Amino acid sequence: MSKLVEGLYYSKSHEWVKVLQENQVLIGITDFAQSELGDVVFVDLPEAGDSISQEAEFGAVESVKAASDLIAPVSGEILEVNDELVGEPELLNQDPYKNWLLKVELSNPDELDELLSAEAYEEFIK
Amino acid sequence: MFKYFPHTKADVDSMLKTLNIKSIDELYKDIPETVVFNKDYDIPSFMSETELRSHFADLSKKNQELTLFSGLGIYDHYQPAVINAITSRQEFMTSYTPYQPEISQGTLQYIFEYQSMIQTLTGMDVSNASMYDGATSTAEACFMACAVTKRNKILISETLNPNIVNVIKTYLKFKDLTWDFIAEKNGETDFADLENKLDDSIAGVVVQKTNIYGIIEDYQGYSETIKANKSLFIINSDISTLGVLKSPKEDGADIASGECQSLGMPPAFGGPTLGYLATDKAYVRKMPGRICGYTHDLEGRRAFVLTLQAREQHIRRSKANSNICSNQSLMALFVTVYLSLMGKNGLVKVNELSYQGSHYLYDRLLETGKFKDRFNKPFLKEFTLETSIAPETIQTALLQKGIFGGVSLDVFGEKYSGLINFTVTEKRTKKEIDQLVEILEALS
Numbered sequence: 001m002s003k004l005v006e007g008l009y010y011s012k013s014h015e016w017v018k019v020l021q022e023n024q025v026l027i028g029i030t031d032f033a034q035s036e037l038g039d040v041v042f043v044d045l046p047e048a049g050d051s052i053s054q055e056a057e058f059g060a061v062e063s064v065k066a067a068s069d070l071i072a073p074v075s076g077e078i079l080e081v082n083d084e085l086v087g088e089p090e091l092l093n094q095d096p097y098k099n100w101l102l103k104v105e106l107s108n109p110d111e112l113d114e115l116l117s118a119e120a121y122e123e124f125i126k
Numbered sequence: 127m128f129k130y131f132p133h134t135k136a137d138v139d140s141m142l143k144t145l146n147i148k149s150i151d152e153l154y155k156d157i158p159e160t161v162v163f164n165k166d167y168d169i170p171s172f173m174s175e176t177e178l179r180s181h182f183a184d185l186s187k188k189n190q191e192l193t194l195f196s197g198l199g200i201y202d203h204y205q206p207a208v209i210n211a212i213t214s215r216q217e218f219m220t221s222y223t224p225y226q227p228e229i230s231q232g233t234l235q236y237i238f239e240y241q242s243m244i245q246t247l248t249g250m251d252v253s254n255a256s257m258y259d260g261a262t263s264t265a266e267a268c269f270m271a272c273a274v275t276k277r278n279k280i281l282i283s284e285t286l287n288p289n290i291v292n293v294i295k296t297y298l299k300f301k302d303l304t305w306d307f308i309a310e311k312n313g314e315t316d317f318a319d320l321e322n323k324l325d326d327s328i329a330g331v332v333v334q335k336t337n338i339y340g341i342i343e344d345y346q347g348y349s350e351t352i353k354a355n356k357s358l359f360i361i362n363s364d365i366s367t368l369g370v371l372k373s374p375k376e377d378g379a380d381i382a383s384g385e386c387q388s389l390g391m392p393p394a395f396g397g398p399t400l401g402y403l404a405t406d407k408a409y410v411r412k413m414p415g416r417i418c419g420y421t422h423d424l425e426g427r428r429a430f431v432l433t434l435q436a437r438e439q440h441i442r443r444s445k446a447n448s449n450i451c452s453n454q455s456l457m458a459l460f461v462t463v464y465l466s467l468m469g470k471n472g473l474v475k476v477n478e479l480s481y482q483g484s485h486y487l488y489d490r491l492l493e494t495g496k497f498k499d500r501f502n503k504p505f506l507k508e509f510t511l512e513t514s515i516a517p518e519t520i521q522t523a524l525l526q527k528g529i530f531g532g533v534s535l536d537v538f539g540e541k542y543s544g545l546i547n548f549t550v551t552e553k554r555t556k557k558e559i560d561q562l563v564e565i566l567e568a569l570s
Contacts, residue, residue: 042411044411060442067442069445
């Protein structure tokens, strides 16, 4: 049974979005994603200052059994990248909701409405 | 010694019986009749052993044993006999890189040693387990630069060997990447033109040392300028020369690439040769190929392992930076054995002798009055002179006396018209050099 966190937005490509303050969000991958991937060995992330756009690939997660693209759930400019993941990619397995990937300034906050709620995502991964 | 045993008729019959079929052909019955080759193969009848031996003896008589003064990427350096003795052992010669690599500790160990040697010569943090040849390793270095910088254009110095340029162009074309030349000035890369062409589309800059003319270019200021533009600096060098020249690291390279044929491999037509690629640790995830490392097993014993192989090469091919999923293992063994034997001092000696020989030939050729130096720049084992004697005249006269090279640069295009490359390795004797000069002196 995959863990879910209430109040987050979820994408069908298994990323979550947490609103920090107006127009500022954290992006990560879901517990379902990390458990499907298995032991994560490498996270390929863009740099602060780069832009991401909704439904476009922005990086990749490699595990011992697969490599999977990261798909942006929202559009915006990257304010910060979680550098801890570079040295310790296994953090994604330990706590995928605490260990975010990107901090992003939203360019189109309306996009959040297109994402799933915890309940809808739970239904989606059933 | 022999591990290959063909199936006997009894083996085949037993398998057919198990499969409940009458002939091997039945295994292929799903292949449509229309695409099956049903004719005679038209292969000549067999020969007896005596006939075969004499047939090959005749063929081998067509080979010419030539004295080589040719260079431009492939060099006639001394190959100690031990290399063949070791590399022809069947454990090395005929074994493919195993799919469970750790079972072949010997193979992984010599690849590990090879990597360490390349790291030492280039000064870089990491070397991969080898690549097909110097030209493709340099093209792969361009891919790497594009992947690291997320940019799509490469600047190539006009003083890079045109053969390497062509390989890079071919590689880039199919990745939708573009390139431009940096002009040459007096036989060297024009630094002002480089500064001029750097912008935020440039992923990497490729230069060659020693360059197409044999000139040892000075890269003072290059690394700072290229880094300031957030591009990567790629230096292609013949690995043997790094025994005495500034290392790519000292020249500020982000990626060092080039040819290893000069370390123990014969100058054979068509190869095989070997490319090296070394880089900064920061770029290791974008590096093509694989890395062997060493660790300790559960009982604390030293163990060699395949440490890294960017996984995308196998499981996300469409997005891979590189599709090299192999390495040039046997040729890497040539390098490892060669360098173990020659050592640091040996490699320096090779270069010193080549330097002395090439400078002696250079002086003698200028003395004839039939050759001129257009550039007057420092060189190591090869140099380029200008002459009004036709390339065919030179080649014919030399071949008649069993000599190959100087090589005319004419084939590379009009710009190179009248230019000829001479290369002298430690194998060339004073007598051979004097004979070359004597023949050339008599031409007009």
